[in-house]
Amino acid sequence: VPSFRLVLEYDGTDFAGWQSQAQGERTVQATLVAALAEFTTGPVRVAGAGRTDAGVHAEGQVAAATLDTRLDAATLLRALNAKLPPDLAVVAAAPAPDGFDPRREAKGKLYRYAVWNGTEPSPLRRRRWHHVREPLDVPAMRSAAADLVGRRDFASFQGAGSSATSTLRTLTRAAVEGGARGEVRFELEGDGFLRHMVRNAVGTLLEVGLGRRDPGSLPALLAARDRSRAGPTAPACGLTLVRVDY
Amino acid sequence: VPSFRLVLEYDGTDFAGWQSQAQGERTVQATLVAALAEFTTGPVRVAGAGRTDAGVHAEGQVAAATLDTRLDAATLLRALNAKLPPDLAVVAAAPAPDGFDPRREAKGKLYRYAVWNGTEPSPLRRRRWHHVREPLDVPAMRSAAADLVGRRDFASFQGAGSSATSTLRTLTRAAVEGGARGEVRFELEGDGFLRHMVRNAVGTLLEVGLGRRDPGSLPALLAARDRSRAGPTAPACGLTLVRVDY
Numbered sequence: 001v002p003s004f005r006l007v008l009e010y011d012g013t014d015f016a017g018w019q020s021q022a023q024g025e026r027t028v029q030a031t032l033v034a035a036l037a038e039f040t041t042g043p044v045r046v047a048g049a050g051r052t053d054a055g056v057h058a059e060g061q062v063a064a065a066t067l068d069t070r071l072d073a074a075t076l077l078r079a080l081n082a083k084l085p086p087d088l089a090v091v092a093a094a095p096a097p098d099g100f101d102p103r104r105e106a107k108g109k110l111y112r113y114a115v116w117n118g119t120e121p122s123p124l125r126r127r128r129w130h131h132v133r134e135p136l137d138v139p140a141m142r143s144a145a146a147d148l149v150g151r152r153d154f155a156s157f158q159g160a161g162s163s164a165t166s167t168l169r170t171l172t173r174a175a176v177e178g179g180a181r182g183e184v185r186f187e188l189e190g191d192g193f194l195r196h197m198v199r200n201a202v203g204t205l206l207e208v209g210l211g212r213r214d215p216g217s218l219p220a221l222l223a224a225r226d227r228s229r230a231g232p233t234a235p236a237c238g239l240t241l242v243r244v245d246y
Numbered sequence: 247v248p249s250f251r252l253v254l255e256y257d258g259t260d261f262a263g264w265q266s267q268a269q270g271e272r273t274v275q276a277t278l279v280a281a282l283a284e285f286t287t288g289p290v291r292v293a294g295a296g297r298t299d300a301g302v303h304a305e306g307q308v309a310a311a312t313l314d315t316r317l318d319a320a321t322l323l324r325a326l327n328a329k330l331p332p333d334l335a336v337v338a339a340a341p342a343p344d345g346f347d348p349r350r351e352a353k354g355k356l357y358r359y360a361v362w363n364g365t366e367p368s369p370l371r372r373r374r375w376h377h378v379r380e381p382l383d384v385p386a387m388r389s390a391a392a393d394l395v396g397r398r399d400f401a402s403f404q405g406a407g408s409s410a411t412s413t414l415r416t417l418t419r420a421a422v423e424g425g426a427r428g429e430v431r432f433e434l435e436g437d438g439f440l441r442h443m444v445r446n447a448v449g450t451l452l453e454v455g456l457g458r459r460d461p462g463s464l465p466a467l468l469a470a471r472d473r474s475r476a477g478p479t480a481p482a483c484g485l486t487l488v489r490v491d492y
Contacts, residue, residue: 009369010370059370088369089368089369091364118337120323123334124486
């Protein structure tokens with residue numbers, strides 16, 4: 001049974017995440033499985049590189065799709081996009097080696113978190129930007145973010161309900177870019193991410209940006225390995241899985 | 247009765263345009279009037295600088311709002327944004343002189359039209375970008391667009407049902423920017439625009455970009471003053487009223 005490596009783009013606003021606990025929810029995985037089922041009479045299996053939460057977007061999620069079909073990858077891509085709803089598309093497809101596991105084999109991921117830092121709401125940004133009204137100190141956030149780079153124990157940023165056996169991860173980049181006109185972007189790149197890790201890191205950095213937390217306090221926060229000392233989980237809408245590297 | 251100059255941002259996807267012919271449609275104007283009515287017991291009048299079509303977005307639409315209220319402009323702005331739906335916001339408000347007419351007094355407007363020129367659909371761009379699958383020749387479109395700059399008769403780009411007495415308009419800028427990764431943007435700036443003029447100009451330029459129309463043919467097309475010789479009206483979703491100048 002052939003496997004395909006699919007690169008997916010989706011607007012997470014109207015999805016209950018990549019995969020759901022409850023039956024019947026509209027998830028990215030279930031939507032993809034349903035579309036693939038139209039090209040085979042046998043079973044369809046889909047596994048994703050990152051289990052994005054409800055509301056989280058992707059520009060480059062990677063999935064393995066396994067199904068009994070004689071379609072080649074390019075034909076499957078076109079046929080799938082004709083079946084998928086407008087908020088989900090396959091942007092690339094290739095044959096995958098037997099047993100390809102997009103999560104375990106991923107060498108790295110890049111996430112972007114977007115904040116609209118204007119005094120008024122921005123209707124055109126509302127689906128992809130988290131709105132923070134009070135002015136953010138971008139240099140302070142940038143300095144604090146630099147302390148996250150390296151091999152670190154990120155237990156303080158791990159959300160509840162995680163099954164990770166180790167909380168050690170390596171961040172290769174933690175950048176904060178402040179746009180001239182209120183657009184602030186966080187980019188976190190690393191070899192792996194704990195549940196809610198990006199959103200908890202951003203929620204903590206936003207407290208630094210609002211002057212409520214010392215920019216130099218992140219090493220002690222990580223050392224504490226205590227989720228209750230970190231900031232709140234930033235809303236899902238601002239987060240995008242940009243890329244998965246192999 | 248005081249007047250206010252409001253700058254509006256909206257996601258046009260779910261609006262039936264700025265103002266509608268039929269009663270009961272969800273228009274930007276009617277939504278704004280309904281929100282303003284909560285701050286007065288008297289009548290509310292709202293006039294816009296540009297009557298954007300259904301599906302067209304705005305980053306900087308300008309409106310005059312006239313209502314009997316004792317709120318100052320800054321307080322009205324905050325109070326309005328608390329009442330307005332998430333796809334419409336007031337981004338600036340100021341007192342307006344008596345009889346301020348945002349349409350007649352506008353000295354110029356800037357429109358942007360966004361095209362996603364990728365082989366596959368882009369879910370994250372679907373609300374604001376028109377998707378053109380075949381590769382576009384950006385230099386050819388740029389060269390053709392340059393012939394639109396100046397004081398010209400744009401009758402060939404005027405949509406049906408227009409009440410304009412003159413079809414002469416001055417374009418000060420007609421730019422085509424080709425992004426590295428499939429994002430193509432048209433920017434048209436001028437002293438005024440006929441009904442559907444931007445979308446008809448873009449539809450014509452896209453034919454140039456697809457090699458179906460000679461890049462040097464636009465002067466003759468304008469001279470013909472014949473709508474049937476221009477290209478199709480490009481879809482509303484790609485168009486944004488960026489700015490109105492006074």
